[in-house]
Amino acid sequence: xxxxxxxxxxxxxxxxxxxxxxxxxxxxxxxxxxxxxxxxxxxxxxxxxxxxxxxxxxxxxxxxxxxxxxxxxxxxxxxxxxxxxxxxxxxxxxxxxxxxxxxxxxxxxxxxx
Amino acid sequence: xxxxxxxxxxxxxxxxxxxxxxxxxxxxxxxxxxxxxxxxxxxxxxxxxxxxxxxxxxxxxxxxxxxxxxxxxxxxxxxxxxxxxxxxxxxxxxxxxxxxxxxxxxxxxxxx
Numbered sequence: 001x002x003x004x005x006x007x008x009x010x011x012x013x014x015x016x017x018x019x020x021x022x023x024x025x026x027x028x029x030x031x032x033x034x035x036x037x038x039x040x041x042x043x044x045x046x047x048x049x050x051x052x053x054x055x056x057x058x059x060x061x062x063x064x065x066x067x068x069x070x071x072x073x074x075x076x077x078x079x080x081x082x083x084x085x086x087x088x089x090x091x092x093x094x095x096x097x098x099x100x101x102x103x104x105x106x107x108x109x110x111x112x113x
Numbered sequence: 114x115x116x117x118x119x120x121x122x123x124x125x126x127x128x129x130x131x132x133x134x135x136x137x138x139x140x141x142x143x144x145x146x147x148x149x150x151x152x153x154x155x156x157x158x159x160x161x162x163x164x165x166x167x168x169x170x171x172x173x174x175x176x177x178x179x180x181x182x183x184x185x186x187x188x189x190x191x192x193x194x195x196x197x198x199x200x201x202x203x204x205x206x207x208x209x210x211x212x213x214x215x216x217x218x219x220x221x222x223x224x225x
Contacts, residue, residue, distance in 0.1 A: 004156075031211055042217040043157075043202070050211050058212070090156050094213075100206075101147055102213055104156035 003027070004105040006091050012111045019078040021108050023091030029103070030096040032074035034058075034066065036087040037107070043090065049074055050096065081112045115140045119203045119216035126193055127224050134188040134219050136177075136203035144205040146170075146179050146186040147213070151200045160188075160201070198223045 007022035025032065033048040035058075045058030047066040055066050063085060067075045074093075078085055088109050092102040119136040126132060138146065145164045149157040161170030166181035175190045186203060203216040 033212075040217075043215045045212060048211060056211075092157075094211075096211070101149075101159040101162055102157075104149075104158065106154075106156045 004091055004093055004103050006089075006105040006108050008108050009106060010109050010111075012113065013078075013081050014113055015082060017078075017081050017112075019081050019110065019112075021076040021078075021089055021091075021110070023074045023076070023093075023105055024072055025074075025093040025103070026072065027093060027095075027103065028071065029093035030071075031094045032068065033092040033094075033102065034064075034074065034076045035090045035092065036060070037090055038087050046076065081110075083112050086110060086112045115144070115205060115207050115214050117203050117205055117214050117216040119201075119219055121217070122200075122220040123222055124219060125222045125224065128195055129192045130223075132188070132190040132193045132197075132221070134201055134203075134221070136186045136188065136216060138184050138186065138203075138205050140184075140205055140207050140214075142208035143181075144207045146177070147204040147206070148175070148177055148186070148188050149202040149204060149215075151202065151218070153199070157202060193221070193223045195223045195225050197221060 004025045034046045035043045049068045065077045091105040094102045116139045147162045148160040150160045161172040163170040163179035169178045200218045
């Protein structure tokens with residue numbers, strides 16, 4: 001069974017802390033994505049990666065960075081967490097061919113105090 | 114640009130009622146279309162998809178037909194169950210693209 005796992009389901013951090021969210025997929029997918037989901041705003045793409053060491057900005061990259069050193073792992077980094085980054089963070093992966101759906105992890109609910 | 118518009122929720126139905134969630138899209142070329150479902154406390158999962166015009170996707174009693182002439186991909190189910198309560202997202206993947214464009218989501222409540 002295909003699987004996308006995220007390092008934590010719930011995380012509480014303080015303003016100014018550096019936060020790492022990890023995502024691992026076991027499907028040998030080329031593409032990986034980080035979204036945040038907020039009530040009334042749907043899913044918003046933060047960053048995506050279509051290959052190892054490659055990254056592209058999504059719609060809301062400010063305040064975030066990413067790292068993809070291995071094909072199966074895609075990390076989201078909050079350099080200095082702020083309260084407006086309190087959200088649900090979803091990781092996803094997909095194959096690079098027409099019509100391929102994204103597979104999502106269970107999400108990490110991050111609270112920044 | 115590419116976009117997806119789906120009906121606002123929440124939608125509240127009684128068990129065994131008929132469900133329609135409307136979805137229309139704007140895209141160049143021939144995108145692939147998807148419905149994803151998110152159950153409480155979980156990530157999204159694919160419900161069904163269609164990759165070309167007139168294709169019908171179906172799964173778990175849900176159906177949607179890719180209508181190019183009306184740029185629509187409406188989700189239907191003949192008889193909903195309490196366990197169908199979730200948030201439903203319509204989405205498109207445009208030709209040659211990496212990114213999926215998601216609609217805002219429609220929350221469905223099914224009462225026993």
